[in-house]
Amino acid sequence: MISFFESFFEIQKKVHQIIFSWIPFSFGDVIYILLGIFLLYFIIKTFKKRSRSTSLLSILIIINIFYFAYQIFWGMLYFQTPIIKKLSSQDEPTVEKAKILALQYLEKCKETRKLVHEDKNGIFVIKDLKSVQQEILSQQSKLPKYISDKNATHINSFKPSIFKNVMNFTGILGYYNPFTAESQYNSQLPNTYVPFTSAHESSHQLGFAREQEANFVGYLIGINSKNLDLRYSTEYFTLKSLLNFIVEEDQEFVKKALKNYSIEMKRDRAYEKNFVLKHQGWLDDFFGFTNNLFLKSNQQEGSVTYSYFIDLLLNYEKVQKTKESYQAIRF
Ligand SMILES: [Zn+2]
Structure with a gap:
């Protein structure tokens, strides 16, 4: 059915x-x-x-x-087979494993951040949004077949949202429109968000409905890309998700990690924080609340917990590692 x-x-x-x-x-x-x-x-x-x-x-x-x-x-x-069932490893996520991965992504982020563009205040800016979008579309067809057997259409249907001024106050970064198959993103967001948000919405477009699975497919799209803007945004999202997961159990680790951000990353983080502070208000409470309700009504965890994405990430990384060591033995 x-x-x-x-x-x-x-x-x-x-x-x-x-x-x-x-x-x-x-x-x-x-x-x-x-x-x-x-x-x-x-x-x-x-x-x-x-x-x-x-x-x-x-x-x-x-x-x-x-x-x-x-x-x-x-x-x-929403009734499709969950991606986790397609992975050969299905361990429960642990904070210990998340920490190891967080440190790896922190290093990757620092390296990639050195290679991207900045505005006059030293904040990350996207060099060419069109080429980020083209790259996302082309990466869609390179996804591992055991995870996605969906047809990538290669049609560019990314649109800046008309509601961007309202969205600034809501904490909503983007959304997929199921009636027109368009991916909307908020074009006024700090640039660090835009490439990964686009990859996330494009995963909905590809046919992944669940929020955390769209994050995971977005991660697969961006993480090995040669497009530096897309890769930095994806690595940075992955790092933040891991730290959000770890902070529940070990605040000291997260504080230390934030201190170890490179000076460029610290500027990007301060800019993001400033953006959120500037737009905080009753709308945020209202939409944060309704957004949670909406996600729950679709049989998903609310937006507060990141664990299903972390779950997918840790198990996928484990599968990749075993594959690599197997190849190392063979050759
Ligand atoms: Zn989404």
């Missing part, structure tokens, strides 16, 4: 990407705005006695159509 929806998704995403990708702005955002206007119009009309029942009926019909389309275009993909 689920494989039917997986095949259906392959066709649907291709058709939708062909229809919507060439439009220079996010068409999905426009659909959401129109939907909002229609709903508001009918809600106002329910206050008048004469038009009440027809307006209520219209609201129900609109909601039903969108809910039905959402389920067949997207919702069913």
Whole structure:
């Protein structure tokens, strides 16, 4: 049954990407705005006695159509086989293993950070966003086959979100639109976020619905890339996720790691922190809360815990290591 929806998704995403990708702005955002206007119009009309029942009926019909389309275009993909079941190692993640990996990624981050571009304040800037996007699309077709057998369409459907000013206050970095198969990202974010967020949204586009699996596929897309902007953003995301996981049990380790950031990385971190502080407010609380609810209603862990991504990461790294040592013995 689920494989039917997986095949259906392959066709649907291709058709939708062909229809919507060439439009220079996010068409999905426009659909959401129109939907909002229609709903508001009918809600106002329910206050008048004469038009009440027809307006209520219209609201129900609109909601039903969108809910039905959402389920067949997207919702069913939450029932796919979890990636963890495809890995030959399925150990529980431990803080000890996470620490070893965190130190490795800290070193990688420091090295890559030396090679990327900066603005006049010494903050990381993306050299060429288009080439980051092209690289993400080409890496999609190089994913290990045992993890992803999905068709990479190579259609560029990344769109800056129309709601970027609202998004600054919400903590939402990007989102996938299941009705148009577009990947929206917030173009005002600190540049450290943008390449990895794009890789994450492109993993949804490819057909991975669960949040932490989109992170993991985004990680696979970016981690070995020759595009330095994409690789730095991915290594930095991986490092932050590992530290977030470790901090629950060992704050001292995390403090030490942060101290060991290179001077360039410290500037990037300060800039990110400043961005978050500047945009904190009630919207953040509100959306942080609703976002958690939304994730939970889709049978996932809330956004607070990073453990399923860490789970995938540690087991994948272990599988890679055994493969390497096996090859070392053979040759
Ligand atoms: Zn996502």
